[in-house]
Amino acid sequence: MRSLGYVRVVVIGVAAVAVSLVLAAPDRARACGGTFCQTPMQPVVQAGEDIVYVKNADGTLTMSVRIVYQGSADGFAWILPLPAAPTEIGVGTDALFQGLAASTTPSFVASGFENHGTCRQPPRCDYPMPSGGWVCTGCGYAEAGSVGSGGGFSDAASVFGSDAAAIPPVEVVARTPVGPYESVVLRGGSATEIQSWLTDNGYFIPESAIPLMEDYAAAGQVFVALRLLTTSTVNSIRPIVLQLGENEPCLPIRLTSIATVRGLPITTYFLADSPAVPTNYSLIDAPEDVRLYRGGTTWSAEYANAIAAAGGQAFVFDSAQAPPTLTLALPSVDDLAVGETTFAELTQQLSIRGYQGESGLVDLLARFLEGPADETTYVQGCLAFFTCEEPTSFDREGFFAALETEVRAPRAEADAWLAEHPVLTRLYTSMSAENMTLDPEFRFDDGIDLLPSQRTATVHTLCSEAWIIGMAPQELELPSGARVSWFPGTSITDDAFCRSRGGTLHTESTSSGCTVLFGTSAPAARGLSIAAAIVLVLAHRRRRRA
Numbered sequence: 001m002r003s004l005g006y007v008r009v010v011v012i013g014v015a016a017v018a019v020s021l022v023l024a025a026p027d028r029a030r031a032c033g034g035t036f037c038q039t040p041m042q043p044v045v046q047a048g049e050d051i052v053y054v055k056n057a058d059g060t061l062t063m064s065v066r067i068v069y070q071g072s073a074d075g076f077a078w079i080l081p082l083p084a085a086p087t088e089i090g091v092g093t094d095a096l097f098q099g100l101a102a103s104t105t106p107s108f109v110a111s112g113f114e115n116h117g118t119c120r121q122p123p124r125c126d127y128p129m130p131s132g133g134w135v136c137t138g139c140g141y142a143e144a145g146s147v148g149s150g151g152g153f154s155d156a157a158s159v160f161g162s163d164a165a166a167i168p169p170v171e172v173v174a175r176t177p178v179g180p181y182e183s184v185v186l187r188g189g190s191a192t193e194i195q196s197w198l199t200d201n202g203y204f205i206p207e208s209a210i211p212l213m214e215d216y217a218a219a220g221q222v223f224v225a226l227r228l229l230t231t232s233t234v235n236s237i238r239p240i241v242l243q244l245g246e247n248e249p250c251l252p253i254r255l256t257s258i259a260t261v262r263g264l265p266i267t268t269y270f271l272a273d274s275p276a277v278p279t280n281y282s283l284i285d286a287p288e289d290v291r292l293y294r295g296g297t298t299w300s301a302e303y304a305n306a307i308a309a310a311g312g313q314a315f316v317f318d319s320a321q322a323p324p325t326l327t328l329a330l331p332s333v334d335d336l337a338v339g340e341t342t343f344a345e346l347t348q349q350l351s352i353r354g355y356q357g358e359s360g361l362v363d364l365l366a367r368f369l370e371g372p373a374d375e376t377t378y379v380q381g382c383l384a385f386f387t388c389e390e391p392t393s394f395d396r397e398g399f400f401a402a403l404e405t406e407v408r409a410p411r412a413e414a415d416a417w418l419a420e421h422p423v424l425t426r427l428y429t430s431m432s433a434e435n436m437t438l439d440p441e442f443r444f445d446d447g448i449d450l451l452p453s454q455r456t457a458t459v460h461t462l463c464s465e466a467w468i469i470g471m472a473p474q475e476l477e478l479p480s481g482a483r484v485s486w487f488p489g490t491s492i493t494d495d496a497f498c499r500s501r502g503g504t505l506h507t508e509s510t511s512s513g514c515t516v517l518f519g520t521s522a523p524a525a526r527g528l529s530i531a532a533a534i535v536l537v538l539a540h541r542r543r544r545r546a
Helices: 094-104 191-200 207-218 254-258 290-294 299-309 334-338 343-352 361-367 375-385 396-420 494-500 522-545
Strands: 003-005 043-055 060-070 077-082 088-091 107-116 125-128 134-137 171-178 181-187 222-228 240-246 264-272 276-278 282-285 314-321 423-431 442-444 454-462 474-477 483-487
Touching: 043 094, 060 094, 077 207, 077 240, 088 171, 088 396, 094 264, 094 314, 094 396, 094 423, 107 290, 125 494, 181 191, 191 207, 191 222, 207 222, 207 254, 264 276, 264 396, 264 442, 276 282, 276 314, 276 423, 290 299, 290 483, 299 314, 299 423, 334 343, 334 396, 343 375, 361 375, 361 396, 454 483
Parallel strands: 003 060, 043 264, 107 454, 282 314
Antiparallel strands: 003 240, 043 060, 060 240, 077 222, 088 240, 125 134, 171 181, 181 222, 264 423, 276 442, 314 423, 454 474, 474 483
16 A cells, blocks of 8 residues: 655654545546645645655555645645545555665765875975974875766646536545544535535635646546544644555645745655656756765755756656665564553553654554543653553553554555565655646656666876875766866975975985884984894894794
C-alpha cells in the first residue's frame, strides 16, 4: 500500500490498516490532484511534501505521501482529486520517509586523490630558540586536499479536459474512519457543489479553491477529503496511504498553491524495476558547483537556483540506485495485549521494544483511555518516567488492534516495498505557488542509467619542481569529467618559505631528510649531532656481534 500524505515532521512512522473503499480501478487513469489545508480563520501553510510511489507487480500504483506544515492544524482538512476512488485508504508510516531521506539525501564528497609529477621537498629552516640557541628542521608537509546534465523542457500539456456535459449531483461514494481521520470520497457535482458539501459537513474549504477544483470536477474526477476525528488531536496527523488502479505516477500540486511557502521543497521517491523520470517537467542533473564539495553552500540552495534557471518547473535527478535496507518492522507486543501489566509497565515495554519514538503513539494511547487528567499530558508523563497511576479506563483490546493496523502492519509493508523492488529513484524540486499550474507526471524508463546519491569528485595535485609539496595547484575532477580549480597553488622560494615561518634558510648542510638539532650554539649543536651518530654506530656494531 502507499501513503499519500504527511502533514508534520514526525519522529516515527505510523502504518495503517487499509480500509476498502470502492469500485473497480480505471484503465490507465492518471493519479493527479492536489492537497491543501485551510481553516476559516487561520491557514495551515504547507512547508514541504514527500511522496513515495510503489509500482506493484499487478500494474497498480500505491501512493504514500507525507506533507510538512507550518502553523496550527486545528480544523485540518485535506482534499485530493483523483481520477477514480481508491480501492484502499489508510494511514502510513513516517519512518519510511525518515529512513529514505537519511539514506538518499545527496552528498558531495571530494575523496579521491591523484598526484601528477614530483613536487620539491620543503627546505630546511633554522628557527631561533628562546634560550638563544637554534633548531634546524627539514620536515615536509603532508599534501593537502580532500575530496570527495541538464535537459530541456518537454511540452507542458494540460492533463485535464473540459467536458461540458451535464454534471451529476454530488454523490458520497464512501465515508469511513481511517486511523485518526474521517475520510469521505465524493463524486459528481461542480466544484462549487463539492465545496458547499464539504463546508456544510465541517470541512473548511476556501472559495479560492473553487477555480482550481473546477478542472478536476469537469473531468469527472472524485475528491477524497479527510479531517481529524473529534477524538484526535493535531499530533495525530499522519501520512495517508492510497491504493490506486493502473496508473502512471502523478504529483498532485495545483491545489497546494492555496497555502504554501515560497520554494516548497518536494521530494519524490519511486520504487519499481527501473528509474522514473518526469514527462511534462524538465529533468536536470544536480548542479556541479565546486562549493558543494567544499561545504560552502547547501545542496538545496544550489538546486533551487538550477530549478529556477530551468523555468521553475523542473526536477533534479538525485539518484537511481538499489533501495536501502531500513528494517522498519517492529517486534510483536501480543503478550502485552493479554497480560496483567499495569499501564506504567505497558508504556515501559513499548519503549523497550522500540515504539516510543513512533509518531502518534501518544495520541494513539490517549484515544483509548480516560483520565485521570488530560489524557495527552498523562500519557506523555507515563512514557517519560514509566511511573503513573492507572487510568480511569483503558480499552486495551482497542488499543492493541489499532497499534497493529496503524503502526506495525504499515511498517512491515514498507519493508516489503523496499525488498521487492530493485530500483529506488529520487527526484527533487522546489516550487512556489506561481509555478504550481501543472500536475507533474512521471513514467518508468529502463533506458535511464543508475546514479548513486553520493557524488564523488577527485582531487588532482599538479606537481613539479616549481612547487613545494603541499603548495602545488590542485584541480577537482567532477563526476561529469569536467575539471575546475580546487587550489590555485602557492609559488614561493625556499628562502621566502623559511622567512614566512619565522626562520632562515639552513645552508650548512645539504643532507636530505628530517633532522632536528638543538643547543646553545651552532658548534655545540654539531657536537651533539656527532655524539649521537657515534652512539648509533656503536649500537649497530653491538647488534651485529650479537
